[in-house]
Amino acid sequence: MCQKTISMCQGKGSLSHNNRAFAAKNIDSSRTADNITFVHQNLRDAYDILFSDAVERYNVRQKRNDRRIPDYFHHLFSREPSASVITGTNKQKSFYEDLVQIGTKDDTGVGTPDSEIVVACLREYMEGFSERNPNFYVFNAVMHLDEATPHLHIDYIPVGHFDRGLDTRNAMAKALEEMGHGKGANAINRWRLAEWEVLHQICIAHGIEISEPKKSRGYSYTVEEYGKHQDEIRRLNEEKEQALSERDEARAELDKAAKKKIKLDEIEGIEAKESMFGKKVTLSKEDYDKLSDTAKKYVAMVKTSKKLKSEHDTAVQERDKLKTQLSAVSSELAAYKKAEKKKALFTREKLNKEAKRISREDELSRKLKKAEAFISACGLSSDFQQFRYNSTSRKNVLE
Secondary structure: OOOEOEEEEEEOOEHHHHOOOOOOOOOOHHHHHHOEEEEEOOHHHHHHHHHHHHHHHHHHHOOOHHHOOOOHHHHHHOOOOOOEOOEOOOOOEOOEEEEEEEOOOOOOOOOOHHHHHHHHHHHHHHHOHHHHOOOEEEEEEEEEOOOOOOEEEEEEEEEEEOOOOOOEEEOHHHHHHHOOOOOOOOHHHHHHHHHHHHHHHHHHHOOOOEOOOEEEOOEEOOHHHHHHOHHHHHHHHHHHHHHHHHHHHHHHHHHHHHOOOOOHHHHHOOOOEEOOOOOOEEOOHHHHHHHHHHHHHHHHHHHHHHHHHHHHHHHHHHHHHHHHHHHHHHHHHHHHHHHHHHHHHHHHHHHHHHHHHHHHHHHHHHHHHHHHHHHHHOOOHHHHHHHHHHHHHHHHHHO
């Protein structure tokens, strides 16, 4: 078994993609039944379980009705839950997603013997996730086996506890602090490094050797460097895939709407009779209801088609934007690798040169000691000292 890498990054978060509400182009639908679902819970239900009691306690203490919270999710995001991540005005997210993968499609493709071991590792990692991270409430977790490489999508809500105001909230920073990863912007990196090490040990126990991603020939990234550069590329790749998935989803809905045919033959079959009031016509109530219902459906279909076309165009624009960002980050990483390689070569050449100089000096010192020992053995030490003195004096005079 060859060495493998561990990939951990934050996903964009699309429950429709994770739960296969639609089939993207990179999915083998014949293998979708092989996917492993660990948790599948409605986001609204998850919020009710986590925060309804805290909201009730908070509302009881409020004397003014306008300070009470009727619905916590709507209070944060001003809308109902959806299958995609919603970001609030304070950059708070409705839920968070992490993607976890071992190996690549080249060394751990689905169906290979290595992939079966990787599936066991990912299963063990997922089964211990909630126990290791009690402040991350997992409401959806799936292992995908219908794509090129086995990988996990873990969707969770971070839960923090407070002394003032609402005592239980959606709070990533507080959740990380309560789980012992400290404060500040690097808390999430400390948490991810801890999770990386957990999966690393699981892989070792299953006989998988995990290698650090290579930085340049003969050198390796540290975990921190890997998280800073390679993880950024993976994140952008994932966002691009999500944009493509959402585009495919919009296309599927658009095709579905386009297939809805208005029953024109029924409309043409309606008999219109002239009324006694000039050029107006009369219809039976049944025919009128049928015509009205068909017209409403047509208007709704047109609106839906326009909306889906707009969403499709937005997804394409976002995809192109992500491609540009990915290209920029890849160029930056390439420049970084080149600079590191040059730096390493310079340091190596300098060290080799210094080592040769020291070796040469050591050799001359050994020869001098041997010469002094020979002169002493011949009883010529005083003559040698006089010779050195005279040589030094002549040198000083010449200078």
